[in-house]
Amino acid sequence: ATEQSVTQAPLAQPSTEAISPYGLHQAGIVTPRPAHGLFASFAVLVRDKDEFEKLMRRLGERIEVLTKGGPVPELDPKLPPFDSGLLGPVISPDALTITLSLGASFFDSRDWLAAHKPAKLQRMTSFPNDALVAEDCHGDLGVQICANSSDSVIHALRDLIKNIPDQMVLKWKVEGSVPVLPAAADGKAENARNFLGFRDGSANPDPADHAMMDRMLWVSAPDEPAWAKNGSYQAVRVIRNFVERWDRTALGEQERIFGRMKMNGAPMDNPHGSESDVPDYAKDPEGKVTRLTAHIRLANDRTAAHQENLILRRPFNYSLGVTKSGQLDQGLLFIAYQADLEAGFITVQNRLNGEPLEEYIKPVGGGYFFALPGFEAGSFPASQLIASL
Ligand SMILES: C=CC1=C(C)c2cc3[nH]c(cc4nc(cc5[nH]c(cc1n2)c(C)c5CCC(=O)O)C(CCC(=O)O)=C4C)c(C)c3C=C
Numbered sequence: 001a002t003e004q005s006v007t008q009a010p011l012a013q014p015s016t017e018a019i020s021p022y023g024l025h026q027a028g029i030v031t032p033r034p035a036h037g038l039f040a041s042f043a044v045l046v047r048d049k050d051e052f053e054k055l056m057r058r059l060g061e062r063i064e065v066l067t068k069g070g071p072v073p074e075l076d077p078k079l080p081p082f083d084s085g086l087l088g089p090v091i092s093p094d095a096l097t098i099t100l101s102l103g104a105s106f107f108d109s110r111d112w113l114a115a116h117k118p119a120k121l122q123r124m125t126s127f128p129n130d131a132l133v134a135e136d137c138h139g140d141l142g143v144q145i146c147a148n149s150s151d152s153v154i155h156a157l158r159d160l161i162k163n164i165p166d167q168m169v170l171k172w173k174v175e176g177s178v179p180v181l182p183a184a185a186d187g188k189a190e191n192a193r194n195f196l197g198f199r200d201g202s203a204n205p206d207p208a209d210h211a212m213m214d215r216m217l218w219v220s221a222p223d224e225p226a227w228a229k230n231g232s233y234q235a236v237r238v239i240r241n242f243v244e245r246w247d248r249t250a251l252g253e254q255e256r257i258f259g260r261m262k263m264n265g266a267p268m269d270n271p272h273g274s275e276s277d278v279p280d281y282a283k284d285p286e287g288k289v290t291r292l293t294a295h296i297r298l299a300n301d302r303t304a305a306h307q308e309n310l311i312l313r314r315p316f317n318y319s320l321g322v323t324k325s326g327q328l329d330q331g332l333l334f335i336a337y338q339a340d341l342e343a344g345f346i347t348v349q350n351r352l353n354g355e356p357l358e359e360y361i362k363p364v365g366g367g368y369f370f371a372l373p374g375f376e377a378g379s380f381p382a383s384q385l386i387a388s389l
C-alpha cells in the first residue's frame with residue numbers, strides 16, 4: 001500500500017448553505033438547529049440614541065457580510081489583516097445565523113430607554129437549585145451564533161469583536177455542539193442526545209405550525225411596546241451535568257427521572273414506540289407508569305392549562321475542562337424562546353424546582369434576554385425600537 005501524505009487527507013468542506021438574515025423574525029430561532037452553537041454576552045457602550053443606532057447598523061452590516069459569505073478583502077500587509085483568516089480567503093456561509101438580544105440591564109441603566117423595555121423582560125433571579133456564578137450571568141447584549149462548523153461560529157464571534165471593539169465588551173460565552181442526525185428510515189428526523197444520553201427536543205413545538213408559533217413564540221401582546229412585535233423572549237441557562245454520578249445510576253432510574261426510554265426516546269407508557277409519541281397521562285393519574293415527578297411530566301402534563309406554558313428549546317451540549325475536584329465540566333447550554341417569559345420559562349422552571357433530576361444538574365450561569373424582531377435588507381436590527389425613541 002502506498003503511504004498517504006497529509007495533504008491527501010480529506011478536508012472538511014465548510015458548507016455553502018446560506019440562511020438569509022432578513023425577515024419578520026431573526027434567523028436562528030425557528031431555523032433548523034445546526035451542529036454548533038455559541039452564546040456570548042456583552043456589555044455595550046451606548047449613551048444615546050445615535051450611539052445605539054451606530055452599534056446596531058454595524059452589527060447588521062457584519063451579520064449581512066458573514067451570513068452571505070464571499071472573498072475576504074485584501075489589505076496592505078503593513079496593516080492588520082481585515083479578517084482573522086480562520087476560514088481562508090473565501091468565507092463560506094456554512095448555515096451561519098447570528099441572533100441578537102437585549103438584556104434588562106441594557107434598558108434599566110439608561111433612563112432614555114427604561115420606558116421602552118419589553119413588558120416581561122427582567123433580570124434572571126436564582127432558583128433553589130442554582131449556584132449562579134456572577135461573572136457568567138446577565139449582560140446588555142446577547143449574541144447567539146449557530147453554524148455547521150465550530151470554525152464558522154468562532155470566526156463570526158472574532159469578526160464582531162474585531163470590528164466593533166469600541167462599543168462591545170465580551171463578558172462571558174459558552175460554546176456547544178449537537179450531532180446532527182440523518183433522518184430515520186421512516187423519514188422522521190431523530191433528535192440528538194444530550195450529555196445524559198437522552199434524546200433532547202422530542203416534544204418541542206413544531207416551528208412549521210405558524211399558528212402555534214404566533215401564539216407561543218412571537219411577541220404580540222397588547223401590553224408589549226409596539227416595537228417588540230415579532231421578537232421573542234430568550235432564556236439562557238448554563239446547566240452543568242454531573243455526568244460521573246449519572247453514569248453510575250441504574251438505567252431504570254435514569255428513565256424514570258426523565259419519563260422516557262433512553263434508547264429510543266419513547267414515553268414510558270409506550271416503551272417500544274418512538275420519541276414523537278404523545279404520552280397519555282390521563283390513563284396514569286397516580287404516576288405508576290410515568291412518575292408524577294418525571295421531568296417531562298412536570299414540564300408539560302399535557303393538560304390544557306400547561307399548553308399556556310410552551311417554550312421552544314434550542315440547546316447545545318457544552319464540554320469544558322476538568323473541575324478542581326477532578327470531574328468533567330460538561331453540561332447543557334439551554335436556550336429557550338417564548339412569547340411570554342413568565343408564562344414560559346419561569347413557570348416551567350418553577351414546576352421543575354425540586355425534581356429528582358436536580359441531583360444530577362446544577363445551573364451555573366445564563367440570563368434573560370429579548371431577541372429582537374427581524375430586519376429587512378436596507379434596514380438594521382432594532383430599527384423599530386430606535387425609531388420609537
Ligand atoms: C425550564 C425549562 C427546562 C429546563 C431548564 C430543562 C433542563 C433540562 N432538560 C433536559 C433533558 C430533557 N428535557 C426534556 C423535555 C423537556 N424539557 C423541558 C423544559 C426544560 N428542561 C420541556 C418543556 C420538555 C418537554 C416536555 C414535554 O412537552 O413533554 C427531555 C425529553 C425529550 C424532549 O422532549 O426533549 C429531555 C431528555 C436536561 C438534561 C436538562 C438540564 C441539564
Ligand SMILES: [Fe+2]
Binds near residue numbers: 295299
Ligand atoms: Fe428538559
